[in-house]
Amino acid sequence: MAKYSRKMACTTCCLTQSIFRGLSPEQLEILNENRHEVEFNAGEIMFKQGTALTHIACILQGMVKIYIEGLNKKNLLIKVARENAIIGGPGMYVDFIHHFSVAALTDVQTCFIDVNSLEKIMKMNQNLALNILKKNNIQGIQNFKKFINLTQKHMSGRIADALLYLADEIHNATSFETPLSRQDIADLTSMSKESAIRILKEFKDARIIELSNNHFTIHDREALVKISDKG
Amino acid sequence: MAKYSRKMACTTCCLTQSIFRGLSPEQLEILNENRHEVEFNAGEIMFKQGTALTHIACILQGMVKIYIEGLNKKNLLIKVARENAIIGGPGMYVDFIHHFSVAALTDVQTCFIDVNSLEKIMKMNQNLALNILKKNNIQGIQNFKKFINLTQKHMSGRIADALLYLADEIHNATSFETPLSRQDIADLTSMSKESAIRILKEFKDARIIELSNNHFTIHDREALVKISDKG
DNA sequence: ATAAAATATTGATATTAATCAACATATACT
DNA sequence: AGTATATGTTGATTAATATCAATATTTTAT
Numbered sequence: 001m002a003k004y005s006r007k008m009a010c011t012t013c014c015l016t017q018s019i020f021r022g023l024s025p026e027q028l029e030i031l032n033e034n035r036h037e038v039e040f041n042a043g044e045i046m047f048k049q050g051t052a053l054t055h056i057a058c059i060l061q062g063m064v065k066i067y068i069e070g071l072n073k074k075n076l077l078i079k080v081a082r083e084n085a086i087i088g089g090p091g092m093y094v095d096f097i098h099h100f101s102v103a104a105l106t107d108v109q110t111c112f113i114d115v116n117s118l119e120k121i122m123k124m125n126q127n128l129a130l131n132i133l134k135k136n137n138i139q140g141i142q143n144f145k146k147f148i149n150l151t152q153k154h155m156s157g158r159i160a161d162a163l164l165y166l167a168d169e170i171h172n173a174t175s176f177e178t179p180l181s182r183q184d185i186a187d188l189t190s191m192s193k194e195s196a197i198r199i200l201k202e203f204k205d206a207r208i209i210e211l212s213n214n215h216f217t218i219h220d221r222e223a224l225v226k227i228s229d230k231g
Numbered sequence: 232m233a234k235y236s237r238k239m240a241c242t243t244c245c246l247t248q249s250i251f252r253g254l255s256p257e258q259l260e261i262l263n264e265n266r267h268e269v270e271f272n273a274g275e276i277m278f279k280q281g282t283a284l285t286h287i288a289c290i291l292q293g294m295v296k297i298y299i300e301g302l303n304k305k306n307l308l309i310k311v312a313r314e315n316a317i318i319g320g321p322g323m324y325v326d327f328i329h330h331f332s333v334a335a336l337t338d339v340q341t342c343f344i345d346v347n348s349l350e351k352i353m354k355m356n357q358n359l360a361l362n363i364l365k366k367n368n369i370q371g372i373q374n375f376k377k378f379i380n381l382t383q384k385h386m387s388g389r390i391a392d393a394l395l396y397l398a399d400e401i402h403n404a405t406s407f408e409t410p411l412s413r414q415d416i417a418d419l420t421s422m423s424k425e426s427a428i429r430i431l432k433e434f435k436d437a438r439i440i441e442l443s444n445n446h447f448t449i450h451d452r453e454a455l456v457k458i459s460d461k462g
Numbered sequence: 463a464t465a466a467a468a469t470a471t472t473g474a475t476a477t478t479a480a481t482c483a484a485c486a487t488a489t490a491c492t
Numbered sequence: 493a494g495t496a497t498a499t500g501t502t503g504a505t506t507a508a509t510a511t512c513a514a515t516a517t518t519t520t521a522t
Binding site: 068070071072074076078090091092093094095099100122123126129130132133134136137138139140141143144146147148150151152153190 | 370375379
């Protein structure tokens with residue numbers, strides 16, 4: 001955990017384009033008065049599964065991983081999030097418990113908004129509820145895709161999916177440095193670390209990707225798409 | 232598909248206790264004017280994945296299965312729903328496409344409500360949006376549980392989960408007749424039909440359950456819970 | 463009631479992926 | 493810089509599960 005600061009105002013924050021679009025200046029001011037910025041160091045836990053969901057977090061800078069702590073200390077990495085992501089979770093309006101953990105992959109700057117204020121604004125402006133509904137549904141669709149990926153594809157298909165996910169949705173580049181460890185990649189694809197490493201090596205040997213340590217370069221995108229599709 | 236009828240009114244429908252609680256009589260009347268009842272025969276498809284999401288469906292009578300059509304004709308059964316369930320889906324407010332298919336397991340009576348009317352009422356009464364938000368989040372929590380069940384448990388743990396799910400959440404009885412085929416049970420647990428049958432037989436041989444055709448009786452609930460927990 | 467079709471069951475075999483163990487490389491700590 | 497610790501890599505082995513093939517049972521249609 002770390003220092004408290006107030007560097008910006010909601011009115012000038014680009015997240016205003018996100019679920020907070022459509023809020024009036026007054027509503028944004030309420031938001032502004034009920035938020036606080038927090039910095040986390042790489043590796044620190046932001047939200048711990050099982051604890052009370054009292055705040056949602058906006059990522060202002062840096063990358064985090066969102067993961068379910070499953071059985072026998074095994075994690076399932078649900079997604080990676082970075083700047084402009086807003087992290088709530090399905091505990092909202094249900095039991096107000098975090099149903100996943102969130103950990104900083106890099107140093108991150110965040111903005112915490114308490115759920116009571118959020119609820120207050122939600123009651124003032126129905127756009128907020130609808131925007132959150134939409135955001136949740138987008139996540140729901142992605143979860144369906146993940147269900148199929150994880151339960152119906154073999155390891156190479158799952159690794160191909162993970163590489164395309166990182167390239168297309170996280171880094172927007174075919175060449176990138178990932179803060180994910182090999183274990184994280186294994187947790188993202190629901191396989192053992194050793195198996196993940198082996199598949200990555202296969203892809204490397206087949207010249208589909210290049211990798212040294214944590215730097216990945218996708219050489220043959222089509223091959224990955226094909227491997228992903230065939231399962 | 233089947234006949235059109237109007238048997239009841241929203242004001243007297245027990246679903247008014249569900250996401251529609253808190254609606255005014257006027258709002259219920261709008262709902263009532265924009266709904267129609269439809270009967271489906273066992274086996275018929277109510278919603279087909281990929282088609283336009285124009286209506287949500289309420290189940291008035293009977294049982295349905297909700298499943299994702301995945302790769303190579305393999306389905307993943309997400310849940311079973313029966314009386315008083317309301318089926319929307321994550322396409323709502325996103326792309327207005329069905330992201331799963333829904334098929335009748337028995338003859339079913341349903342009530343279809345078009346999404347425009349739903350949206351109209353949502354804008355009149357924020358309770359509706361919040362109720363839907365909550366319902367979606369409950370489903371989200373269940374999906375997280377399913378992720379862990381399907382990706383981190385062995386076959387016997389998954390079958391134990393399925394049996395407990397059917398007994399506790401669908402039939403509310405330790406002895407029940409299921410309309411699910413063996414293939415459906417396999418789709419629910421993400422394994423081959425043959426494997427599902429084998430595990431069921433193991434449970435039967437161990438006197439944990441009794442089964443003849445589609446009639447299941449759970450004899451040793453504790454054993455199932457233990458098998459489910461250990462993964 | 464009987465034939466045909468669909469669904470269920472069982473055993474043998476092949477495939478996939480996890481685990482275990484050894485070792486290598488990188489990172490953090492005085 | 494040098495040791496300790498964590499992370500990554502590789503190969504051998506074991507365990508889990510799918511597939512294939514044969515047969516049985518149930519359901520549906522005539």
